[in-house]
Amino acid sequence: MTSKSDVYFRRELQMLRRTGISFAENEKIAYRIYSSLCYFLLFGYPFVAFSDLFKHEFDIVADLLIYELATIMVCCEAFVVILNKKKLKALLSKLETKPFLPNFERGGEIEEKFLKDFSIVTERQANICWGSVFSTVGMSTIATLIKRIRSNDHRNWEFTYGPLTVLDVTRSPYFEITWLYQIMCVTVIGLSHSSIILIFSEILGHTSVQFKMLQNNLMQITENAHRLMTQEPRGAAEHQEVDASQIPWEYLQKSLNEAISYHLSILDVTYEMENIFNMLTLSIFMFSLAVTCFQVYHASILSAFDVRFLKCFTDSSSALFPVFLLCFWSHQVAHESEQVAKYVFQANFAGSDLRLQKSLSLIMLRSQRPVLLKAGKLIEISLPTFVSIIRASYSAYMVLRSVHEE
Template sequence: MHSNSQSSRLGDYFRPQKLILKICGISLRENESISYRLYSGFVMCMIVSLLFVEIHGIVVHIKDVENLAGFIAIVFQHVLTLFKLIILKRNRAIISETLQMLHEGCFAPNFERGGAIEEKLIKECNHDIFVRSATYYIAGAITIGNAVIIALRTKLGQDDYRLWETFWLPFELFEIKSTTCYYIVYIYCSLAITYFSTFVMVTDLLITSVIKHATTHFVILGNFIRNITKYKVEKNNDELYNDYPKLRNDRLRMRMRAAIVYHQEIIKVTERFENLFNIFILCEFVGSIFVLCGTMYKSTLYSLGDQRTIRECVFLFTMTTQLFIYCYCGNELTLSSTSVSFACYEADFIDEDLWFQKNLLMIMMRSQKPVALTAGKFTVLSLPAFVGILRVSYSSAMVLRKAN
């Protein structure tokens, strides 16, 4: 029933995410070269050192609400990113194994099971992931590029070193008085935050890509169940299985067994990712509330045409995109998992044996319990959750604005 050759023809679904993760210093392979380990250690040191610089900035600006809001939002996000990085490094073997599972076994496109539509659906899934990734990366690049240009313009347009701005947040570890010192700090902050941002984006896309593939496999399963009795078995190359009740019954049992195993394997993969990343996603949600609140508040402090307002609005759009991708993918996963029960109802089961109807009923009953990813078991990833986070963030920002 399985066709791994078709899967190999489609290539590695997650190759771009693995490559970018490796550039960020995280490899899903455990046996890396010494040179790569040194590179990974350098990246980690740069990221951790930036975090300490930002925490020092909070202490310096403890009474300055305008800068304090920005520092707290960014530091909170970076602390959570560091926590996510640790989770990823500790579980990289399990993650790599799970990603490989989606290429083989019952997850491989199977012409006998669902026809050419299976390969078509997986190709569409990969295309959707590519479009989503491109949109997210472009939004992130615009956000980072905008902040880079704004900071550099203050250096090129001002002779007074006190008016020079570093990348995104003020650098308060020591006073920057010379051009050489400024450019060193500028490059350091730009690289560190770019690594932070890229790691956040690629992990988001890796998780949502797995969710998207699970969603696609629920659709494939639904198509398989819907047409489970509509197939032909040839004997002597000229007679159909309808003339051979025993042969037909055996083949139907085999197909029903394959459908049940396929359903269980999809649920198993999603539950594995749920157990690995529910705390990860909770951190993402909590961090988003702080960042959105702080960004909304800061964007109200300047005039509409101020370059800082533009910077905050662009960042706000990127953070909203990040949150929407999670919630949209989670919502689609839930809907596709429950749609399997409707596919069972649409199957031609009326004239079939009792064992077939009972098995179909069991699949329907299991499908009525939605498969969903949660944020720390507190809330399901869904569009209502997305709207709720935006409401909480906006309300908090307005309370902060009125209080100050």
């Protein structure tokens, strides 16, 4: 019995659709117009911000460069997703069909529990990401709006994410128009970025859960073969001791082939995922590191008690959070893929057909090479990589800090 399919990525795809990136075919004309407007806000803003980049003092330019790099990174992410829309849609659809759905006959109720627990984690993860976008943009919007209401002097007016002087912002309503345009652009950019990162991290997390389900399946490979032989439903004799030596090769082979096919399907997903996202992850790493470098330099010349120092810290955390999310789930995939060998060894294979034992040894040998995903096929996406980035950033900050103090 296979449980009914759930659309695991519904939340993320709906949010991405609200930012103009739809995976559905034959959208209505009204949505196409809306999508074109979102594309204008998303891809047009970096050009508008760049035209205003070098009109100010160095400190302001340094801040604007951080925002400019962040917006270019999101544009690269969106471009990769739009370019690979069909491949990504096929991959998401594959994860919502057999053999990736919970199968009671294959692994029992624990498979459904694995996916339910993971769904709770991803829901919280999505709420945190989108909540941070709305709260950050919302607080900045309220702060600048209060300044505008309290003062009629344009020198006291402030934009949410750096000045824009495309229009004459010293007068009303040009200031309000530019201010609203920037808020709309930043909102679309932030939601697009968080949704793309959530989709990728959820695919990684989903793959790690599939490896856990495979571990459970391999550990029960002789029990599943015994049920095939006796035609007993799962649960009829759940705790009955099975003598593997009494099970003919015919049934062992069928149970083994199902497990191997499932294992190969999971590995195929990881290869497809890396081919689709390898340039995307490389751009995320490169731009996040560039933003962090500017923030480290900026923080090194500020006092630890300065409000701007706290802003540098929060901006750096925001830049590195997507990298952490990808590294964490990719590390989980590598860990769970390596754990397959451990659970194969726990299977009840003693006394079984030698052909089964040889096949299990080959599975163990393959599983000792964990699935390691790479950004641009160059940088390993893992928690040790993220830790090395944090250490390098802290070391650079301390060196720059000591130089400025001297």
